[in-house]
Amino acid sequence: MKTYAMTGGATGIGAAIKTSLREAGHSIIVVDIKDADIVADLSTHAGRDLAIKAVIEAAPEGLDGFISCAGLGSHIPDLSLIANVNYYGTIDLVKGLKDTLALKRGGVVMISSNSAPMPTNTGFVDALLSDDRPKQAQEMESMEGQTVYSATKQAVARWMRRNTAEFAALGIRMNAVAPGYTETPMTAAVKSDPTYREAINQFLASIPIQRAGVPEDMANAVNFLLSDAASFVCGSVIFVDGGHDAMLRPDQF
Numbered sequence: 001m002k003t004y005a006m007t008g009g010a011t012g013i014g015a016a017i018k019t020s021l022r023e024a025g026h027s028i029i030v031v032d033i034k035d036a037d038i039v040a041d042l043s044t045h046a047g048r049d050l051a052i053k054a055v056i057e058a059a060p061e062g063l064d065g066f067i068s069c070a071g072l073g074s075h076i077p078d079l080s081l082i083a084n085v086n087y088y089g090t091i092d093l094v095k096g097l098k099d100t101l102a103l104k105r106g107g108v109v110m111i112s113s114n115s116a117p118m119p120t121n122t123g124f125v126d127a128l129l130s131d132d133r134p135k136q137a138q139e140m141e142s143m144e145g146q147t148v149y150s151a152t153k154q155a156v157a158r159w160m161r162r163n164t165a166e167f168a169a170l171g172i173r174m175n176a177v178a179p180g181y182t183e184t185p186m187t188a189a190v191k192s193d194p195t196y197r198e199a200i201n202q203f204l205a206s207i208p209i210q211r212a213g214v215p216e217d218m219a220n221a222v223n224f225l226l227s228d229a230a231s232f233v234c235g236s237v238i239f240v241d242g243g244h245d246a247m248l249r250p251d252q253f
């Protein structure tokens with residue numbers, strides 16, 4: 001039996017990850033803003049701090065893995081919330097749990113998105129990666145939800161790759177999963193927004209494998225990345241998107 005911690009286990013993809021790990025007999029500590037072992041608001045510095053301390057206390061022997069899944073979609077009007085949960089809610093926790101993960105040479109899986117490599121506001125991505133808050137606020141003034149969302153997901157993947165070697169030296173394998181469109185409460189909310197509905201229907205019709213993803217597709221990829229079968233997989237961004245990224249960007253990988 002292994003001990004994992006995760007964020008965003010209350011609904012959607014995170015709930016499927018939680019269920020599959022529990023069904024496999026593992027112990028999993030869930031951090032979420034609701035329905036969790038540790039209730040914390042990851043959009044705030046205080047919430048992230050509370051979550052880190054509580055996870056460390058709940059896993060004194062160390063963690064076999066950490067999955068960062070909490071996230072907010074592009075439909076959230078307060079754009080800074082998207083940045084705080086998606087980016088800082090991921091990297092602050094990974095940094096804060098580094099020593100606890102090193103105790104058991106645990107694995108990290110971050111949930112990015114297949115929107116991460118799409119054209120976005122790279123100035124904002126750089127401002128996230130350099131933790132330049134005034135620049136982030138300035139860039140956000142001219143941005144929309146979708147661009148902020150994809151930028152946070154790109155920043156997560158790039159932060160993971162930039163820090164892969166340092167973490168690997170401690171035995172911590174970091175990887176990311178980049179889901180394509182997956183049926184969850186988040187996509188249901190975005191789809192119900194008339195601004196996005198038509199674009200989403202067209203997007204769905206263009207998925208090569210001809211179906212939307214389901215949360216279990218992502219849980220399967222996470223389980224693989226956490227397992228010993230993936231012991232040489234390190235610093236990778238795995239697209240689980242029915243072929244969408246390959247179709248849209250065939251020559252970039």
Ligand SMILES: NC(=O)c1ccc[n+]([C@@H]2O[C@H](COP(=O)([O-])OP(=O)(O)OC[C@H]3O[C@@H](n4cnc5c(N)ncnc54)[C@H](O)[C@@H]3O)[C@@H](O)[C@H]2O)c1
Pocket residue numbers: 007008009010011012013014031032033034040041042043069070071072073085111112113114178179180181182183184185186187
């Ligand atoms: N559904 C998709 O199509 C899709 C595609 C690509 C990436 N993703 C990513 O997958 C992850 C899971 O998304 P989902 O689709 O399952 O959505 P979801 O809304 O069902 O799940 C998001 C989870 O994050 C939690 N959360 C939100 N705000 C929080 C906060 N302030 N503090 C703590 N927890 C908070 C929610 O309570 C929920 O459990 C997200 O990071 C999302 O960006 C989803």
